[in-house]
Amino acid sequence: MINASLALGLALAFALLWVFFGWWIGRRVQSHNEFALVGRNVGLAFACATAMATWVTSNTTLVAPQLTYQFGIWGMIGYACAAFGLLLFAPLSQRIKTLLPHGYTSGDFMRLRFGRFSWWVFLLISFVYAMSWLVSLGMAGGILLHTLSGLDYHLGMSIILLMCVVYTLFGGLKAVIATDFLQAIIILAGVVGIAIVVAMNVGLEPIHQKLSSDHPKLLDLLFPAAVMFLFNNIFFGLGEIFHSNVWWSRAFAFKGGVGKKAYFIAGLLWLPIPIVTGFIALAAPSLGLYPASADMVGPLVASQVLGYPARSFCSLWCSPRWHRVWTPCLPQRQISSIKIFTCNTSTQRRAIVNA
Numbered sequence: 001m002i003n004a005s006l007a008l009g010l011a012l013a014f015a016l017l018w019v020f021f022g023w024w025i026g027r028r029v030q031s032h033n034e035f036a037l038v039g040r041n042v043g044l045a046f047a048c049a050t051a052m053a054t055w056v057t058s059n060t061t062l063v064a065p066q067l068t069y070q071f072g073i074w075g076m077i078g079y080a081c082a083a084f085g086l087l088l089f090a091p092l093s094q095r096i097k098t099l100l101p102h103g104y105t106s107g108d109f110m111r112l113r114f115g116r117f118s119w120w121v122f123l124l125i126s127f128v129y130a131m132s133w134l135v136s137l138g139m140a141g142g143i144l145l146h147t148l149s150g151l152d153y154h155l156g157m158s159i160i161l162l163m164c165v166v167y168t169l170f171g172g173l174k175a176v177i178a179t180d181f182l183q184a185i186i187i188l189a190g191v192v193g194i195a196i197v198v199a200m201n202v203g204l205e206p207i208h209q210k211l212s213s214d215h216p217k218l219l220d221l222l223f224p225a226a227v228m229f230l231f232n233n234i235f236f237g238l239g240e241i242f243h244s245n246v247w248w249s250r251a252f253a254f255k256g257g258v259g260k261k262a263y264f265i266a267g268l269l270w271l272p273i274p275i276v277t278g279f280i281a282l283a284a285p286s287l288g289l290y291p292a293s294a295d296m297v298g299p300l301v302a303s304q305v306l307g308y309p310a311r312s313f314c315s316l317w318c319s320p321r322w323h324r325v326w327t328p329c330l331p332q333r334q335i336s337s338i339k340i341f342t343c344n345t346s347t348q349r350r351a352i353v354n355a
Contacts, residue, residue, distance in 0.1 A: 007149030011156060015163035022167025022175035035172035036104060037253040042177060047254045047262030050180035052269045054246060055086060056187050060273060062140055065298030067229065068278030072211075072218030074226035076278025081230065082237030086267030089241050093251035093259035106248035126245065140295075147296050148303065173253055187273070194302050195276045201305050202283045210286045218282070 029035050042050070060079075067075035100109060107126070111119035142157030167175055208219075217223050241247050251259045281297045284290070287304050291297050 004150045004152075007145060007151045008155070011145065011151070011159050015159055018163055018179065019167045019170065021179065022169075022171035024171075025175040025178050026171030029172055029174065034174065037249065038172070038174045038177060040253055040255070042250075042254045042258065044255075044258050044262055044265075046177050046181050047250070047258050048265045048269065049184040050177040050250060051086065051247075051262050051266035053180040053184040053187065054250070055082070055266070055270050056184075056273060057137055061277065062144065062295045062298060064274040064277045065281035065301070066295040068218075068281040069284060069294050069297045071226035071229055072215075072223060072282075073221060074223065074230045076275045078226070078230035078233045079274040079278065080271050081234045082240075082274070083267045083271040084234060085237040085241035086263050086270060088238065089247055090260045090263035090267070092242070093247070093254070093263050094257070096248060096251045097254070097256060097259055100252070103252055104249070106243065106245045109248075122243075126243065129240075129244070143293075143296075144299060147293075148299060173249065177250075177253075184269075188269070191273055191276045191280075194306065195279055197305050198280055198283045198301065202286050207283050207286050211282060214285060 026035070031039075033039055064076065064079045067079050069075070071078070096103070096109070103109065107119060107123060110122040114122075138157050138161050141160040142153040142155075145151045145156030145160075146153040167179070171178070211218050220226075247263075251263075254262060277298055280301050283305075284297050284301050287301060289297065289300050289304060291300050
């Protein structure tokens with residue numbers, strides 16, 4: 001465990017760095033369109049990075065190992081199936097860009113297509129979901145810092161939340177996407193590096209032998225609870241992505257023709273991450289690690305095999321990505337009218353929905 005004072009210093013230094021970066025990125029933002037949607041001009045590289053990194057939250061760094069620790073093989077595969085949401089959202093993002101070339105939020109579509117009553121119902125559902133997600137991410141960051149360093153839970157959580165809010169206010173979505181790009185590179189390098197170290201230091205055969213003798217259910221493909229989780233998480237991942245403004249706002253921000261490619265590539269890039277982080281959790285019994293809370297198994301294994309530097313790394317980079325739901329579902333400007341084209345099996349019909 002690293003010293004709490006050192007953890008506080010690292011967290012504050014990281015927060016100041018990210019706030020400065022957000023200010024630096026956003027200093028040339030001149031309009032609301034640039035602040036909210038980066039001028040609708042995000043290219044493929046940044047689009048792929050932000051789509052992939054947005055789906056890597058504390059749920060991936062903490063919950064994916066936890067589910068593997070609890071459900072075994074199907075735990076990691078089931079969580080990885082959340083990538084289906086990104087893959088299936090790819091063609092929809094292109095359709096969104098076509099239907100709402102001047103849209104800002106998912107709420108715009110609901111209001112224009114289904115009317116104000118449905119829009120208010122949608123806002124209520126989205127608000128409850130967004131607040132629940134934000135609270136869980138903030139809690140995860142505070143718990144992680146407290147576990148690795150003993151830093152007060154409320155203090156660590158507050159630093160993370162304040163940091164994300166402030167740099168987003170300075171730089172808008174442009175700052176969010178820029179930090180996503182950097183963190184996507186670090187995430188991919190970090191999880192692959194840790195998995196390689198675990199495989200080299202612990203070994204695949206010792207891990208398998210330990211699980212087979214002491215925890216055979218984790219390798220059982222017919223484990224009932226794990227099979228139930230597998231199918232449940234597939235549907236959860238689809239529902240979460242298709243309604244959330246986090247993904248709609250990025251679809252609006254991408255250049256024309258970029259969204260479909262970006263979300264598909266992001267889904268493929270994200271798919272192995274839960275499997276890699278889950279594999280890390282399977283090494284816990286071989287290392288003699290039995291955490292009091294299952295959601296901390298990933299960081300504990302990483303800190304065990306990498307030592308002191310890993311604790312500092314986890315303190316900085318495994319914290320939640322609170323800026324994911326930075327844009328509300330309210331329409332941020334009035335759109336006078338929109339043409340929506342729908343098809344049936346016999347004829348193509350056009351419906352014009354007026355706001």
